[in-house]
Amino acid sequence: xxxxxxxxxxxxxxxxxxxxxxxxxxxxxxxxxxxxxxxxxxxxxxxxxxxxxxxxxxxxxxxxxxxxxxxxxxxxxxxxxxxxxxxxxxxxxxxxxxxxxxxxxxxxxxxxxxxxxxxxxxxxxxxxxxxxxxxxxxxxxxxxxxxxxxxxxxxxxxxxxxxxxxxxxxxxxxxxxxxxxxxxxxxxxxxxxxxxxxxxxxxxxxxxxxxxxxxxxxxxxxxxxxxxxxxxxxxxxxxxxxxxxxxxxxxxxxxxxxxxxxxxxxxxxxxxxxxxxxxxxxxxxxxxxxxxxxxxxxxxxxxxxxxxxxxxxxxxxxxxxxxxxxxxxxxxxxxxxxxxxxxxxxxxxxxxxxxxxxxxxxxxxxxxxxxxxxxxxxxxxxxxxxxxxxxxxxxxxxxxxxxxxxxxxxxxxxxxxxxxxxxxxxxxxxxxxxxxxxxxxxxxxxxxxxxxxxxxxxxxxxxxxxxxxxx
Amino acid sequence: xxxxxxxxxxxxxxxxxxxxxxxxxxxxxxxxxxxxxxxxxxxxxxxxxxxxxxxxxxxxxxxxxx
Numbered sequence: 001x002x003x004x005x006x007x008x009x010x011x012x013x014x015x016x017x018x019x020x021x022x023x024x025x026x027x028x029x030x031x032x033x034x035x036x037x038x039x040x041x042x043x044x045x046x047x048x049x050x051x052x053x054x055x056x057x058x059x060x061x062x063x064x065x066x067x068x069x070x071x072x073x074x075x076x077x078x079x080x081x082x083x084x085x086x087x088x089x090x091x092x093x094x095x096x097x098x099x100x101x102x103x104x105x106x107x108x109x110x111x112x113x114x115x116x117x118x119x120x121x122x123x124x125x126x127x128x129x130x131x132x133x134x135x136x137x138x139x140x141x142x143x144x145x146x147x148x149x150x151x152x153x154x155x156x157x158x159x160x161x162x163x164x165x166x167x168x169x170x171x172x173x174x175x176x177x178x179x180x181x182x183x184x185x186x187x188x189x190x191x192x193x194x195x196x197x198x199x200x201x202x203x204x205x206x207x208x209x210x211x212x213x214x215x216x217x218x219x220x221x222x223x224x225x226x227x228x229x230x231x232x233x234x235x236x237x238x239x240x241x242x243x244x245x246x247x248x249x250x251x252x253x254x255x256x257x258x259x260x261x262x263x264x265x266x267x268x269x270x271x272x273x274x275x276x277x278x279x280x281x282x283x284x285x286x287x288x289x290x291x292x293x294x295x296x297x298x299x300x301x302x303x304x305x306x307x308x309x310x311x312x313x314x315x316x317x318x319x320x321x322x323x324x325x326x327x328x329x330x331x332x333x334x335x336x337x338x339x340x341x342x343x344x345x346x347x348x349x350x351x352x353x354x355x356x357x358x359x360x361x362x363x364x365x366x367x368x369x370x371x372x373x374x375x376x377x378x379x380x381x382x383x384x385x386x387x388x389x390x391x392x393x394x395x396x397x398x399x400x401x402x403x404x405x406x407x408x409x410x411x412x413x414x415x416x417x418x419x420x421x422x423x424x425x426x427x428x429x430x431x432x433x434x435x436x437x438x439x440x441x442x443x444x445x446x447x448x449x450x451x452x453x454x455x456x457x458x459x460x461x462x463x464x465x466x467x468x469x470x471x
Numbered sequence: 472x473x474x475x476x477x478x479x480x481x482x483x484x485x486x487x488x489x490x491x492x493x494x495x496x497x498x499x500x501x502x503x504x505x506x507x508x509x510x511x512x513x514x515x516x517x518x519x520x521x522x523x524x525x526x527x528x529x530x531x532x533x534x535x536x537x
Contacts, residue, residue: 212528312515319509331491343502347509349490350483355513360526362516367527397501401508 011225015073025076029058032078045164049123075118080173083124084207108205117232126160131209133341147463152389155184162189167466172220178209180407183419187384190430193219194226198414199244202237210321223449227251260296265377274307278387284423284431310409316359323348380436384419388429
């Protein structure tokens with residue numbers, strides 16, 4: 001194939017070029033490997049790099065494309081997996097000493113589906129230990145750092161995926177999200193991160209944190225790329241008891257349709273008074289709403305229970321279910337955890353059975369409340385993070401409980417939600433806002449997000465580190 | 472940090488021991504402080520509701536479970 005400079009392509013653009021045989025999957029993979037070699041010592045996004053395997057997959061993809069044409073937009077595209085997605089024959093560590101030697105004998109469903117779509121798996125990506133404890137400096141691997149400024153926090157728990165996508169080391173990646181673990185790193189790393197509806201994407205083969213809150217989903221540079229990945233991932237899986245029996249729409253077919261008349265409800269009190277975001281974030285969200293208004297959306301305020309209520313129910317459930325998952329190891333080999341994971345999740349031992357059921361009763365009330373709010377709104381908008389990324393060495397141990405999450409409400413309800421970049425703050429770091437839709441309305445959610453991205457120029461900028469290497 | 476937990480540090484240590492968890496004194500003291508968040512959350516989800524108010528984890532019987 002003829003080689004073109006594949007610098008910072010989106011999945012959509014790379015797929016167009018690969019399909020037209022203007023871009024070689026092997027060259028694209030080599031470009032990503034070169035970038036990983038150059039940048040990862042500074043960013044620590046990868047726990048394990050499977051370079052030779054990736055090149056072999058890329059060569060296979062290239063042969064298939066030359067012989068029979070591309071089988072779809074992920075054919076030959078380099079991706080990465082958060083290291084809680086099981087990979088047959090490749091270590092899956094959860095970024096924990098507990099699983100340092102764990103090599104699964106089967107793939108997660110998501111791993112299988114992305115491979116079946118022809119993607120090239122570059123390696124396993126860093127996370128907060130077991131998707132809850134981080135950033136930790138006492139684990140066998142260092143924490144991932146934010147490529148926009150390596151002194152800054154990339155958020156988590158899908159920290160490596162957010163960092164790797166932002167730095168162009170992969171074109172897309174997988175994250176998991178129990179209380180914001182896709183959307184938070186997407187926000188601070190300036191990428192798009194989609195938490196699909198609970199049950200939309202199989203969790204089979206993904207190491208759990210809290211069963212009733214866990215979601216898995218794509219992270220990529222754009223909403224369009226998330227749509228492409230979701231297309232490969234979505235669909236019923238009998239091996240996941242929460243998997244939905246629902247048809248899978250064409251997520252890319254209607255991306256470019258107008259959003260005229262779409263009703264957007266803004267949960268302004270979440271980010272203006274319940275937990276006020278930075279002035280720059282507030283300004284950026286208001287500007288984003290203006291853009292959506294200009295595109296024909298109808299924007300109005302929506303009021304829900306205070307943000308703390310959603311977090312109380314969500315984190316009680318998370319602590320209880322998470323503690324149950326880790327109970328045996330907490331008793332028998334607590335020293336094999338990092339301090340943050342161990343001490344945070346051990347608090348789950350203090351939650352009573354009645355507390356858990358009351359949290360689940362509150363959860364139902366909150367679900368009914370959000371459902372009612374969406375009778376007059378097609379999309380809900382809130383903040384995704386409070387501001388620009390803080391310093392990575394200044395994250396309090398109990399931050400999870402001290403600062404309410406803007407993301408958790410949509411884990412409590414299971415509604416699909418996405419974090420989208422909406423500008424840059426005074427330090428040049430990304431800002432983001434969050435959009436959510438009714439269950440299984442990812443197509444609309446992605447269409448509105450795509451319309452916003454197309455109407456703004458935020459997707460042009462990449463981390464300076466990735467564009468201009470040091471030295 | 473939220474206000475001090477309603478139980479004593481000894482009571483908290485007892486909860487941990489009952490769960491079979493072993494921690495050093497300094498670690499327990501730090502976790503005891505954070506336990507106030509758990510109490511706050513547990514209080515928040517307790518509302519006046521009817522006796523038949525259903526939780527979210529009720530389920531529909533599927534073929535798998537029949």
